[in-house]
Amino acid sequence: MSIPIVRTLAELRATVAEWRREGARVAVVPTMGALHEGHLSLVRAALVQADRVIVTLFVNPKQFNSAADLAAYPRTEHEDAAKLAPLGAHMLYAPDADQVYPEGFATNISVSGVSEGLCGAFRPGHFDGVATVVAKLFLQIGADLAFFGEKDFQQLHVVRRMARDLDIPIGIVGCPTVREQDGLALSSRNVRLSQAQRAVAPRLADILFDAAARLAAGAAVAATLDAAQAAILAAGYAEVEYLTLRAEDDLSPLDRADRPARLLAAAWLGEVRLIDNVPVRPET
Numbered sequence: 001m002s003i004p005i006v007r008t009l010a011e012l013r014a015t016v017a018e019w020r021r022e023g024a025r026v027a028v029v030p031t032m033g034a035l036h037e038g039h040l041s042l043v044r045a046a047l048v049q050a051d052r053v054i055v056t057l058f059v060n061p062k063q064f065n066s067a068a069d070l071a072a073y074p075r076t077e078h079e080d081a082a083k084l085a086p087l088g089a090h091m092l093y094a095p096d097a098d099q100v101y102p103e104g105f106a107t108n109i110s111v112s113g114v115s116e117g118l119c120g121a122f123r124p125g126h127f128d129g130v131a132t133v134v135a136k137l138f139l140q141i142g143a144d145l146a147f148f149g150e151k152d153f154q155q156l157h158v159v160r161r162m163a164r165d166l167d168i169p170i171g172i173v174g175c176p177t178v179r180e181q182d183g184l185a186l187s188s189r190n191v192r193l194s195q196a197q198r199a200v201a202p203r204l205a206d207i208l209f210d211a212a213a214r215l216a217a218g219a220a221v222a223a224t225l226d227a228a229q230a231a232i233l234a235a236g237y238a239e240v241e242y243l244t245l246r247a248e249d250d251l252s253p254l255d256r257a258d259r260p261a262r263l264l265a266a267a268w269l270g271e272v273r274l275i276d277n278v279p280v281r282p283e284t
């Protein structure tokens with residue numbers, strides 16, 4: 001069993017046009033590769049709602065903040081293709097760099113509001129890079145649906161806003177975070193954790209779930225977040241970039257958990273930056 005790998009826009013468009021003639025509903029799952037069960041859950045969800053599923057694999061230089069992070073990003077295309085084939089995904093679109101950013105490329109898509117704060121505050125230009133490449137992939141493919149993980153919750157909001165603002169006719173589907181048995185959110189960057197760091201890493205999720213339960217039960221927000229931040233540092237994380245309560249629908253800051261909300265965090269474990277978020281459902 002294998003999956004066709006497409007590297008050019010011309011071949012992509014020819015295949016999608018053929019699918020369209022057959023009346024197929026097309027979905028896309030954008031990724032940067034190094035596929036894990038989180039990505040595969042998006043592909044399975046896409047296969048339920050569409051007749052043809054394209055997984056994209058492009059390590060997008062424009063969204064990285066450091067050359068070192070880009071260089072260290074895992075590249076495992078062969079293994080990725082082998083994971084996708086048995087699921088029944090229909091195409092791996094792994095474009096050559098010039099198919100995405102041809103010579104002279106000069107356009108930048110910048111989404112204000114939801115891109116600011118949280119990861120946007122610590123990764124300048126990151127969401128411009130994400131919005132630009134995702135817009136490009138959406139327009140190249142012309143899919144009906146696109147699937148994204150809630151693990152990157154702010155990214156999901158940025159992509160929704162961008163597609164709506166630019167009238168790109170695509171439905172954006174958010175899918176729940178897939179976790180290891182010990183609670184750690186799956187992420188391609190987890191492979192960079194040492195054995196000792198890997199043992200500590202799930203404490204972030206534990207502390208977030210615990211704080212979310214307290215907030216849902218009416219605990220004071222500032223004191224709960226302070227205690228959670230102290231617990232993350234005590235667990236062995238080097239730095240907490242942010243730990244904040246935001247409205248689920250527009251990411252606006254909340255000082256009371258009186259409507260559906262998310263508790264979101266980014267923290268450094270050694271040289272690895274991990275993000276996570278959990279829902280807060282106020283008890284009625």
Ligand SMILES: Nc1ncnc2c1ncn2[C@@H]1O[C@H](COP(=O)(O)OP(=O)(O)OP(=O)(O)O)[C@@H](O)[C@H]1O
Nearest residue numbers: 031032033038148149151152177178186187188189
């Ligand atoms: N644990 C997860 N559960 C659900 N979706 C996920 C998970 N991890 C990543 N995704 C989703 O997969 C898509 C591609 O993400 P990406 O290729 O950046 O993987 P990643 O594991 O998030 O890597 P990174 O180390 O860059 O965070 C995104 O929509 C992302 O939200």
Ligand SMILES: CC(C)(CO)[C@@H](O)C(=O)[O-]
Nearest residue numbers: 030031032060130133152
């Ligand atoms: C959406 C995405 C594929 C754009 O490069 C990337 O940000 C990711 O993998 O989450």
Ligand code: BAL
Nearest residue numbers: 032063064126152155
């Ligand atoms: N998962 C979001 C991609 C990134 O960290 O660059």
